[in-house]
Amino acid sequence: MSNREQIDLKRIPQHVAIIMDGNGRWAKQHGQDRSYGHQAGAETVHIIAEEAARLGIKYLTLYTFSTENWNRPSDEVSALMSLLIESIEEDIFMKNNISFRLIGQINKLPQDVQDRLYACVDHTAKNTGMCLVLALSYSARWEITDAVRNMATKVQRGEILPADINCDDIASHLTSSFMPDPDLLIRTGGEIRLSNYLLWQCAYTELYFCETFWPDFKAKEFQKAIYDYQQRERRFGKTSEQVS
Ligand code: IPE
Ligand code: IPE
Ligand code: MG
16 A cells, blocks of 8 residues: 555644755755755655645645755755746746745845746736745744734734733734644654744644655655544643543
8 A cells, every 4th residue: 555545634734844954965965966965855745735735734834945054055945046946937836826935035035036036926816725825034033023013013002912912812913823833843854953944833733753865855745744643642731541
């Protein structure tokens, strides 16, 4: 039985977040430079987006470029920016009824990259299937800091009372406020860390780490992660008896 057949289509995670890691090491393994790895990684994005849409996942959030990644060598950063423009394939999104959205400090990206990304957001906005979200110039600590700043301004203006602030208010001030928290977070490439990704939202997310470098992470590996997720019992602090 293949992984796809083993998956219970009635218990598909609503939101899957992915830390797409390992492009550089994959390129090195193939005797190529890092940007070759990023190019190969962009192809994997399309494969996984199509597979996720097919399985009925509602939100797929891909960690594409972190705030910390701005500190990489400038030629790698420029190669990644160009790749963003080159590799957006609207026809794949239209064919699969995928809407495209962004989180992060998008205004930090070069203007031509912003224009290309927002054109795709607009073009796919009416699609009703899966929402594919790219996290760009994103860091969770930036996002939480920004939310705190916005809430403090509202307090100062007398629009909200400090004593009334609850978890939902904080969540509603995050850039991810339009989606539920991730049910499953996948990190490829062998590192066991979150690297400043969706820290607030992953409070109760199931974590899945694998060694495979992102360019080699194909539909079968993705299905394996979904299947693994479905074997777990999510207890949210309760006992097994309470949730079963
Ligand atoms: C992930 O792959 C892509 C980005 C962070 C932009 P890496 O470029 O981090 O690849 P490794 O971790 O060096 O192999
Ligand atoms: C995390 O990968 C960021 C993205 C995948 C976009 P990194 O390769 O930047 O993470 P660290 O530096 O190894 O933690
Ligand atoms: Mg990395």
